[in-house]
Amino acid sequence: MALAHVASMRSEDPYRKVGAAALDFDNRVIGTAYNGLAPGFNAPEGFWDDREARQKFMLHAEVNLCSLFRRGEAKLVATTTMPCTACMQTLCAYGIREIYYRDVYHSSDAPEIARLYGVRLERVDFTPFDGGPIPAAP
Ligand SMILES: [Zn+2]
Numbered sequence: 097m098a099l100a101h102v103a104s105m106r107s108e109d110p111y112r113k114v115g116a117a118a119l120d121f122d123n124r125v126i127g128t129a130y131n132g133l134a135p136g137f138n139a140p141e142g143f144w145d146d147r148e149a150r151q152k153f154m155l156h157a158e159v160n161l162c163s164l165f166r167r168g169e170a171k172l173v174a175t176t177t178m179p180c181t182a183c184m185q186t187l188c189a190y191g192i193r194e195i196y197y198r199d200v201y202h203s204s205d206a207p208e209i210a211r212l213y214g215v216r217l218e219r220v221d222f223t224p225f226d227g228g229p230i231p232a233a234p
Contacts (some may be wrong), residue, residue, distance in 0.1 A: 127164035158183035
């Protein structure tokens with residue numbers, strides 16, 4: 097979840113920053129991703145001002161994450177927000193067995209989808225950085 101949180105900090109979306117991280121079956125990190133625009137696309141002036149207008153263009157963190165591996169390679173995904181219905185379907189298609197999220201997303205059907213497919217979907221608490229600045233090594 098710490099990796100997902102750090103990934104979320106890279107999102108350019110001023111309204112909602114979502115990050116995600118994937119582990120393989122040996123618990124190695126396969127990748128991290130965040131919500132944003134298609135690779136190589138530079139947003140025109142004013143693009144970030146209208147949340148409603150830009151929503152359909154935003155690629156969700158989970159979709160960007162799944163672009164980093166092939167089906168069956170990842171076992172676990174941590175995401176800062178519960179996957180939306182479409183992302184939950186995508187994660188299931190990629191064979192993800194465990195999904196952990198921090199923030200609840202009420203309009204998502206993810207819990208129902210997880211139950212049907214036997215995917216573990218669990219909320220976890222995560223306090224990003226609670227101890228103030230990290231002192232530099234002497
Ligand atoms: Zn989504």
